[in-house]
Amino acid sequence: MAATRKVLTLKISEIFLSLQGESSRVGLPTVFVRLTGCPLRCVWCDTAYAFAGGQTMSLPEILAAVTVVARDVGRVCVTGGEPLAQPACLPLLSALCDAGHAVSLETSGALDIGQVDARVARVVDIKAPGSGESDRNRWQNLALLTANDELKFVLKDRSDYEWARQMIEERQLAALCPLLFSPVDNELPAATLADWLVADRLPVRFQLQLHKILWGKLRGK
Template identity: 60%
Template sequence: MSASLRITEIFYSLQGESRSIGLPTVFVRLTGCPLRCVYCDTEYAFHGGERQSIDEIVAKVESYAPRYVCVTGGEPLAQPDCLPLLTALCDAGYEVSLETSGAMPVDAVDPRVSRVVDLKTPASGEQHRNLMDNLPHLGANDQIKFVICDRGDYDWARFQLDQYQLNEKVGEVLFSPSFEQLPARQLADWIVEDNLPVRFQLQLHKLLWQDAAGH
């Protein structure tokens, strides 16, 4: 039987976050996630979806004639056939990123993929799921993201940044305020005050379209 995955949606939009923010991108949202972060904006992707073969997924992506493809979820790596899908998209010539919770191993991901790995903060409710063994496998093509809910999260993230020298390991370290939990200006002020080597980011899709989903 050929590889297949359960897909919640495939759509074309602007990348709302990460290093490629603002670039027209096809999103392939896989179904299912073992985490339950308090700020999750894609709970509709926990269940359901439609099973599609890798060939069907690649054909749908191709119909948009994109340059960039983002495989997201849910937690895409919870489906083992995510790995051959990522390779197939790279082979098709796209610049591919993977948005992952950081709770699943990333070492087997095609090295051409930019892995955007969350480190879950204490206020997320899922800090204990962080797989710190992922860090040695990350490099200049990868990104680490912190969603900051409060000052405690910020201080925790700042400690991780220093302890693991994250800005030297990966291409981008991203600090993002949790939507409607932490004022964006507050996080920006903290970053500037502490002169952190990180990129502040807002979720562009929520500013443009008041879009609840994490595009």
């Protein structure tokens, strides 16, 4: 008797169409696939609702749902939670690429990115001390980055900013890939962070979360 082929499944928090709110792709219509679960607990996390719950879906079901939502939109962002916490995230990323989508991955940087399909643009967080999770940074990931990837720092205060500056200098991060700096919502005023960047002429892109400016914390946006 032939062996039964295992059906890959993932726990999905939500699949929706919106504008990309961050990264170099900001403002572009994008389908978001948000996976459930995260091993980190950043103190400023804005997607804690994705820590649990969600719907178990097979890989074909996810691809079909993306097709329905995407229509003429060719960009898909796989996010979380922490998407790489689910092993089936890797074949999902490859399947989305195979389907012709331009795929990006938003990951905490605490897990190995080495097995992610080379066609995927990886947006990797570097957790500053103010997150409460800086000891979870997987620095080995830096050696795996390409110019197609991006490193993101979410900063809570001046101490976080100075730490990020030090990391950029010590680890020569600007030579690896584009760098993104964001202020923690309701903690660090955006104009303050912008003033620091201008004064110090850091080689980074300042960004705000466009989706929050447009729709606040409304889910599915």
